Amino acid sequence: MSDKILMKGNEALAEAAIRAGCRCFFGYPITPQTQLPEYMAKKMPKIGGTFLQSESEIAAINMVLGASAAGVRAMTSSSSPGISLKAEGISYLAGSDLPAVIVNIQRGGPGLGGIQPSQADYWQATRGLAHGDFRVLSLAPAGIQEAVDLMGTAFDLADKYRMPVMILGDGIIGQMMEPVRLPDPVTELPEKPWAAKGTRGARKHNILNSLYIQPEELERVVRERYERYAEVEKNEVRVETWLAEDADIIVTAYGSTARICRNAIRAARADGIKVGMVRPITLWPFPSAAYAEAAAHAKGFLDVEMSMGQMIDDVRLAIGCSRPVRFFGRTGGVVPTPAEIRAEIDALCKEVL
Amino acid sequence: MSVVFKKPDALCDVTMHYCPGCTHGIVHRLVAEVIDELGICGKTVGVAPVGCAVFAYNYFECDMIEAAHGRAPAVATGVKRANPANVVFTYQGDGDLAAIGTAETVHAATRGENITVIFINNTIYGMTSGQMAPTSLPGQVTTTSPYGRDPKLAGYPIRVCEMLATLSGTAYCERVSVDCVKNVIQAKKAIKKAFENQIAGKGFSLVEVLSTCPSNWGLTPIEALERLRRDMIPYYPLGVYCDRDAFAEVEAK
Numbered sequence: 052m053s054d055k056i057l058m059k060g061n062e063a064l065a066e067a068a069i070r071a072g073c074r075c076f077f078g079y080p081i082t083p084q085t086q087l088p089e090y091m092a093k094k095m096p097k098i099g100g101t102f103l104q105s106e107s108e109i110a111a112i113n114m115v116l117g118a119s120a121a122g123v124r125a126m127t128s129s130s131s132p133g134i135s136l137k138a139e140g141i142s143y144l145a146g147s148d149l150p151a152v153i154v155n156i157q158r159g160g161p162g163l164g165g166i167q168p169s170q171a172d173y174w175q176a177t178r179g180l181a182h183g184d185f186r187v188l189s190l191a192p193a194g195i196q197e198a199v200d201l202m203g204t205a206f207d208l209a210d211k212y213r214m215p216v217m218i219l220g221d222g223i224i225g226q227m228m229e230p231v232r233l234p235d236p237v238t239e240l241p242e243k244p245w246a247a248k249g250t251r252g253a254r255k256h257n258i259l260n261s262l263y264i265q266p267e268e269l270e271r272v273v274r275e276r277y278e279r280y281a282e283v284e285k286n287e288v289r290v291e292t293w294l295a296e297d298a299d300i301i302v303t304a305y306g307s308t309a310r311i312c313r314n315a316i317r318a319a320r321a322d323g324i325k326v327g328m329v330r331p332i333t334l335w336p337f338p339s340a341a342y343a344e345a346a347a348h349a350k351g352f353l354d355v356e357m358s359m360g361q362m363i364d365d366v367r368l369a370i371g372c373s374r375p376v377r378f379f380g381r382t383g384g385v386v387p388t389p390a391e392i393r394a395e396i397d398a399l400c401k402e403v404l
Numbered sequence: 405m406s407v408v409f410k411k412p413d414a415l416c417d418v419t420m421h422y423c424p425g426c427t428h429g430i431v432h433r434l435v436a437e438v439i440d441e442l443g444i445c446g447k448t449v450g451v452a453p454v455g456c457a458v459f460a461y462n463y464f465e466c467d468m469i470e471a472a473h474g475r476a477p478a479v480a481t482g483v484k485r486a487n488p489a490n491v492v493f494t495y496q497g498d499g500d501l502a503a504i505g506t507a508e509t510v511h512a513a514t515r516g517e518n519i520t521v522i523f524i525n526n527t528i529y530g531m532t533s534g535q536m537a538p539t540s541l542p543g544q545v546t547t548t549s550p551y552g553r554d555p556k557l558a559g560y561p562i563r564v565c566e567m568l569a570t571l572s573g574t575a576y577c578e579r580v581s582v583d584c585v586k587n588v589i590q591a592k593k594a595i596k597k598a599f600e601n602q603i604a605g606k607g608f609s610l611v612e613v614l615s616t617c618p619s620n621w622g623l624t625p626i627e628a629l630e631r632l633r634r635d636m637i638p639y640y641p642l643g644v645y646c647d648r649d650a651f652a653e654v655e656a657k
């Protein structure tokens with residue numbers, strides 16, 4: 052563990068990835084994540100790794116696929132429009148059971164949208180990423196230290212379950228500076244007997260493939276993959292609950308929005324309102340149990356997002372619509388303020404208390 | 405008794421799915437013979453395309469990866485950068501390499517990516533049953549150019565070797581044909597050179613193989629070879645378009 056140093060989110064993510072054993076980075080510039088590839092461009096050549104600026108995000112994700120198939124820890128990063136281009140490759144990664152880490156520092160959309168922070172890619176990250184039956188494990192840090200810690204987790208989980216893992220940040224996480232402690236570099240990486248790095252004449256050839264022309268065969272492979280996803284759902288849910296035990300009102304948000312909510316919750320508590328928070332850290336698997344628990348005593352939920360309301364679907368599903376779920380969102384790159392959220396808490400209190 | 409003919413070791417002992425008379429099988433054999441002769445099967449990684457050769461991953465004894473349509477050069481780049489000691493090749497059709505994967509092809513070439521590309525130009529989309537390819541000849545009838553390819557509507561065919569030869573990262577590109585014994589022998593020489601270049605670290609090497617698709621051309625295998633000679637070779641002249649060490653100049657400095 053390093054001493055505390057001040058780092059920008061994008062750069063801290065890059066350094067954490069290198070410390071997690073990432074040796075191949077492929078990417079294409081896009082605001083607001085560009086400092087991540089720039090950091091990689093500086094650092095990778097010095098440590099015998101690869102930084103390559105690809106011709107497009109499509110090429111970048113397929114280079115990641117190649118490097119991952121070759122058994123190396125590989126990643127790419129981008130922002131919303133670029134993630135849409137990576138969708139095809141992510142589906143192929145999932146279909147070929149290949150690990151990879153993909154960072155999305157979200158900006159406003161749709162289309163070219165804007166360049167300010169957003170959380171409008173939640174649906175994309177948790178369900179509609181690309182064609183086919185598959186899942187991506189999504190991690191949503193709410194600060195730079197957590198982003199650094201989750202980067203190691205992301206690579207470990209990607210290898211363990213042989214699946215793509217996404218770090219879903221936003222422009223605030225990417226651009227903000229905070230003091231962080233960096234983990235020590237990993238010294239041991241998992242064996243990958245399935246990798247395509249040459250048979251050396253010592254084994255049958257390895258094939259990394261997503262094509263199964265017989266329907267029954269494809270169904271079997273997809274079902275096996277879903278058994279692995281069930282393990283992920285059982286073992287890898289990460290969530291923070293805060294002041295939730297006695298709460299009448301639960302504010303829920305992920306990523307940097309959760310940080311803003313904290314201020315509003317403190318202010319409401321100071322005024323004697325029993326408010327708490329549920330903050331998903333894994334967006335898939337979604338921490339449904341934490342919501343169900345909170346719903347046992349809470350009278351209402353306030354879901355806050357930098358979008359028109361996407362995670363709210365999962366919140367409602369988690370509590371089986373047993374409590375009112377109020378929504379407050381700003382979108383297009385507009386960041387909600389603590390005062391706005393505080394006002395929403397008051398409005399919800401009027402509704403349910 | 406001496407063996408005069410046998411299956412190359414680098415080819416798997418399985419039945420291939422290619423149509424009778426299709427030249428994909430010949431090119432597979434040439435690639436496998438070269439891998440055997442260079443003794444590199446144990447360190448070779450192949451990347452299969454989306455196209456009729458999609459099942460190539462079942463046909464070569466080396467480690468294999470199946471890429472998305474057109475993305476084989478990007479996948480090969482990832483493999484080669486991760487483990488430069490591996491010999492990495494892609495095997496791609498014209499739709500894969502010169503339509504949907506044009507960007508990946510051109511940029512792998514201009515980066516001088518140290519990989520070997522086997523490019524099967526059969527002027528048609530074989531796998532999807534005969535649509536127009538970027539290499540379909542003017543006037544060629546396909547299911548999506550039913551009145552013949554009209555350059556005014558559908559543009560002109562891409563001459564891949566000529567185009568890539570203009571890029572400094574391209575070490576070697578040669579167009580060959582597999583329509584007769586003489587040309588098959590030359591094709592093998594070219595493929596061997598494309599692998600040797602990679603081992604020598606010279607940069608991007610590509611061999612374009614003029615091939616047939618009797619099934620979708622609606623011709624017998626013999627007629628298909630005749631069409632290749634009569635119509636394709638004049639439009640796509642055989643020969644070496646570029647042969648150099650892509651990095652000799654920078655290394656000299």
Ligand SMILES: Cc1ncc(C[n+]2csc(CCOP(=O)(O)OP(=O)(O)O)c2C)c(N)n1
Pocket residue numbers: 454455456457473496497498499500501524526528529530531532537
């Ligand atoms: C993204 C995507 N678009 C389209 C297809 C359908 N498709 C499969 S193979 C192919 C064309 C293959 O033609 P070519 O590359 O010339 O190879 P050939 O079959 O002629 O050897 C197409 C369009 C696909 N699989 N994926």
Ligand code: SF4
Pocket residue numbers: 421422423425426427428456526530531616617618619620
């Ligand atoms: S469709 Fe054409 S290219 Fe494909 S296997 Fe048959 S003859 Fe060969």
Ligand SMILES: [Mg+2]
Pocket residue numbers: 497498499524525526527528529530537
């Ligand atoms: Mg073709």
